[in-house]
Amino acid sequence: MIVLIGFMGAGKTTVGYLLAEKLGVPFVDIDIHIERKEKRSVRAIFDEDGEAAFRQIEHNTVVEILSGPDAVVALGGGAAEHAGTRLALAGAIVIYLEVEYDEAVLRIGHDAYRPMMSMANVRGIYERRQPLYRSIATLKVRTNARRPEAIVMEIIEAVVAPATVPDQVQSILVAPMGGAHYVHIGERLIERFGDLMPVLHGGENAFVVSAIDDVEMVESVADGLRSRRLVVSTFVVPLGPRCKSFEIVHQLSLFLASHNAHRDDVIVGVGDDSLCYLVGFVASTFNRGIKLALLPTTLLGQVDLAIGGKNAINLPQGSNLIGTIYQPIVVVDDVDISSSRRRDGFVSGIAETIKHALIADAELLSFLLENAPAILLGDKDLLCSVVARSVDIKAQIVAADEREQGERIYLNYGHTFGHAFEYLLEETPDRHGQAVALGMMAAAYLAYRQGRISKGVVEQHRQILSAYGLCTFGRFYMEDMHRAWMHDKKYRGGVRFVVLNGIGLPEGGVEVSNETLVDVLNDLAT
Numbered sequence: 001m002i003v004l005i006g007f008m009g010a011g012k013t014t015v016g017y018l019l020a021e022k023l024g025v026p027f028v029d030i031d032i033h034i035e036r037k038e039k040r041s042v043r044a045i046f047d048e049d050g051e052a053a054f055r056q057i058e059h060n061t062v063v064e065i066l067s068g069p070d071a072v073v074a075l076g077g078g079a080a081e082h083a084g085t086r087l088a089l090a091g092a093i094v095i096y097l098e099v100e101y102d103e104a105v106l107r108i109g110h111d112a113y114r115p116m117m118s119m120a121n122v123r124g125i126y127e128r129r130q131p132l133y134r135s136i137a138t139l140k141v142r143t144n145a146r147r148p149e150a151i152v153m154e155i156i157e158a159v160v161a162p163a164t165v166p167d168q169v170q171s172i173l174v175a176p177m178g179g180a181h182y183v184h185i186g187e188r189l190i191e192r193f194g195d196l197m198p199v200l201h202g203g204e205n206a207f208v209v210s211a212i213d214d215v216e217m218v219e220s221v222a223d224g225l226r227s228r229r230l231v232v233s234t235f236v237v238p239l240g241p242r243c244k245s246f247e248i249v250h251q252l253s254l255f256l257a258s259h260n261a262h263r264d265d266v267i268v269g270v271g272d273d274s275l276c277y278l279v280g281f282v283a284s285t286f287n288r289g290i291k292l293a294l295l296p297t298t299l300l301g302q303v304d305l306a307i308g309g310k311n312a313i314n315l316p317q318g319s320n321l322i323g324t325i326y327q328p329i330v331v332v333d334d335v336d337i338s339s340s341r342r343r344d345g346f347v348s349g350i351a352e353t354i355k356h357a358l359i360a361d362a363e364l365l366s367f368l369l370e371n372a373p374a375i376l377l378g379d380k381d382l383l384c385s386v387v388a389r390s391v392d393i394k395a396q397i398v399a400a401d402e403r404e405q406g407e408r409i410y411l412n413y414g415h416t417f418g419h420a421f422e423y424l425l426e427e428t429p430d431r432h433g434q435a436v437a438l439g440m441m442a443a444a445y446l447a448y449r450q451g452r453i454s455k456g457v458v459e460q461h462r463q464i465l466s467a468y469g470l471c472t473f474g475r476f477y478m479e480d481m482h483r484a485w486m487h488d489k490k491y492r493g494g495v496r497f498v499v500l501n502g503i504g505l506p507e508g509g510v511e512v513s514n515e516t517l518v519d520v521l522n523d524l525a526t
Contacts (some may be wrong), residue, residue: 179327194224280311284326299349348433414440
């Protein structure tokens with residue numbers, strides 16, 4: 001429970017709405033809640049019953065709200081003057097929004113709705129309350145001359161962080177509407193998983209889901225969770241994409257129900273990208289949402305598929321056709337694991353990292369090219385840098401557009417072609433990465449044919465993909481592509497493409513004629 005306190009005009013309501021959206025929880029304005037319950041305004045209660053009566057109503061309301069589900073709660077400016085209310089806030093995260101007196105008066109003007117503004121010596125009231133605010137605050141945030149969005153981000157950075165973060169760990173905040181959280185990146189983090197978990201208010205149980213190959217890792221994760229005084233239960237699913245089925249969803253949901261899992265408990269996914277998608281899907285649907293934590297074990301999961309909140313299961317007609325968007329409370333990227341599993345999702349992870357570089361970061365593109373031999377050998381220092389930069393790019397895009405209504409579409413660079421190629425290619429461990437690589441190459445040819453990029457940029461695509469052993473040519477036919485595109489989730493009376501107008505300059509929603517697509521496929525075949 002997060003409670004905002006501060007003098008009138010501090011911005012509690014404005015900040016509260018934005019903060020609740022980012023955290024994916026309800027927002028409660030205590031004054032509005034009281035007015036709805038009492039069927040009269042705060043001003044009327046003051047005028048008819050007096051301030052003491054209002055403070056008691058306010059206290060009772062605060063106690064009621066604090067006993068309910070997690071929310072962001074904005075208190076009235078005078079709530080802290082009631083001793084019982086101060087005591088009731090002891091178990092909450094209390095954020096004091098500090099505003100200077102002159103700034104507060106400037107913001108609220110002569111608001112007749114606020115009964116305190118009609119009293120004499122308002123400055124004296126302000127000064128009397130300051131030590132009370134400070135005495136109960138978990139965190140103090142200055143609001144003078146600051147945008148509400150900046151205030152919200154400062155609060156989020158503080159409240160979703162674990163108590164301690166080990167040295168040499170890079171922590172990146174992902175803050176979309178619906179669930180802000182940290183991604184922690186470093187070496188040997190599986191041993192510190194419990195330390196990196198945020199506080200679970202009310203949580204008693206942790207349910208760790210893994211494939212049979214990851215059972216040894218689960219013990220390290222379970223030990224960390226037990227150190228947080230959680231009761232740990234484990235569940236094993238089939239390895240790879242076979243786990244992304246309704247049958248496994250049913251089995252896992254029955255397991256959670258039989259262990260009396262509640263919304264404040266946490267389900268932890270330890271495994272490859274398929275497992276992360278499965279566990280995220282179940283977390284988003286069981287009890288209409290149970291807390292989710294992820295420890296992806298492949299580079300593909302670490303740089304891409306565990307970031308952003310997408311979760312899905314497969315149907316016979318295609319992959320990821322049934323899905324949700326649901327944010328985890330933490331993602332832990334242990335590069336020791338991905339470095340040691342370079343035959344499992346490593347090349348696919350590299351392909352997604354190259355995509356991030358092409359759409360957003362020319363410096364990362366140069367870094368990847370310069371260090372390709374060492375990265376392919378699993379150099380952990382280099383991998384930490386690559387994973388962190390890739391996660392940061394995706395985090396910024398997802399924070400701006402969680403639901404793929406705007407710039408998140410740029411993350412589909414190469415994927416409209418790539419999904420069709422993946423549908424048509426024979427199944428191999430690196431099919432996804434090879435298909436995405438071919439898709440980016442095709443997208444480069446398309447942009448060149450449209451006059452958006454030079455031959456030099458096309459060659460940059462070929463050079464970086466070849467450096468990692470990724471495909472840059474292949475023969476495909478339009479009738480097969482159309483058949484595959486009919487199963488694409490983004491098909492809307494046809495397909496649209498993301499293209500580049502230069503490195504770091506993506507553009508989405510581009511429609512292309514069949515004639516041009518045939519030419520692009522011919523380019524790809526030569």
